[in-house]
Amino acid sequence: MKARHDQHFLRDRRAIERIVALSEVSGRNVLEIGPGEGVLTAALLQAGAKVTAIELDPSLVEGLEERFAGEIRAGTFTLIHGDAVRVPYPAFDIVVANLPYSASSPITFRLLDAGFERAVLMYQREFAERMAAPVGTPECGRLSVMVQTYAEVKLCFNLPPGAFSPPPQVASTVVRLTPHEPPHYIADREVYAAVVRELFSHRRKTVRNGLRGGRGALGAENVERAIAGLPEEILSMRPEELSLMVFALIANLCTASA
Structure with a gap:
């Protein structure tokens, strides 16, 4: 067949x-x-x-x-x-x-x-x-x-x-x-998925530039808040270098406050 x-x-x-x-x-x-x-x-x-x-x-x-x-x-x-x-x-x-x-x-x-x-x-x-x-x-x-x-x-x-x-x-x-439950706290699963998607769609860029490239999906204000809250060490890394904890941290910083 x-x-x-x-x-x-x-x-x-x-x-x-x-x-x-x-x-x-x-x-x-x-x-x-x-x-x-x-x-x-x-x-x-x-x-x-x-x-x-x-x-x-x-x-x-x-x-x-x-x-x-x-x-x-x-x-x-x-x-x-x-x-x-x-x-x-x-x-x-x-x-x-x-x-x-x-x-x-x-x-x-x-x-x-x-x-x-x-x-x-x-x-x-x-x-x-x-x-x-x-x-x-x-x-x-x-x-x-x-x-x-x-x-x-x-x-x-x-x-x-x-x-x-x-x-x-x-x-x-x-x-x-x-x-299993996520190993680190995730405030919003949809935002987490969007952060992972946007960073890997710009995987040759640093976290800083990848986030700014995803402002349309994540929101410019959320992106700038995340960048302001992250250390330079993380902002200068590529997405494949990040741990699950760091992805969760970035996503939580990108999650708009209620």
């Missing part, structure tokens, strides 16, 4: 077993994004999960409805036809997904906002490694900072293109995310 909507169907049975084991789904409400032909779905149901799946491709939706008609009647499987980037998410405990690589970033950020007990997600290997890059190192970026602010990132195992049909042109990595 030709992959649609950037989908590559996982065929490796051992990988499916490992994903289910990592997910610990027995008796839990599981959100599956991009179930495709339902191979992983069947394994999740067999492991005792109650599954809600979001699928965009109408031809795959039809096949899933036929394959899991009994589970739909029994109430153990619910299928949502829609785009996981936009459709409202149902209540769930655990999320498991072979994510379409082109939508990995927006879906990951949506999941972090929604909240979950744990997530076992498959990404393009390069994307997964960027997500796990230590904050404060040259390899880190907006993705690293935003995900690690709200979750522990564990790279679990890699999969070659041959584990999928049709095979993608890149290797894949299964990642487990375990949410």
Whole structure:
């Protein structure tokens, strides 16, 4: 079957077993994004999960409805036809997904906002490694900072293109995310996200110049207040050199007083 909507169907049975084991789904409400032909779905149901799946491709939706008609009647499987980037998410405990690589970033950020007990997600290997890059190192970026602010990132195992049909042109990595509270106080999560976004959109600039370049998004008064409150040592650094504590400090200084 030709992959649609950037989908590559996982065929490796051992990988499916490992994903289910990592997910610990027995008796839990599981959100599956991009179930495709339902191979992983069947394994999740067999492991005792109650599954809600979001699928965009109408031809795959039809096949899933036929394959899991009994589970739909029994109430153990619910299928949502829609785009996981936009459709409202149902209540769930655990999320498991072979994510379409082109939508990995927006879906990951949506999941972090929604909240979950744990997530076992498959990404393009390069994307997964960027997500796990230590904050404060040259390899880190907006993705690293935003995900690690709200979750522990564990790279679990890699999969070659041959584990999928049709095979993608890149290797894949299964990642487990375990949410935690931010390690430092954040006054406004939206301002924090905007600060991280603006600084990394000007990542070759110093913090001072990056903030001033983001005045349109952050507000000129907020930016100047933050600059006035930061030591020169921080203002002269690049965003990839900053710790999570410093990102939180900058964001809190940029947060307008009530």
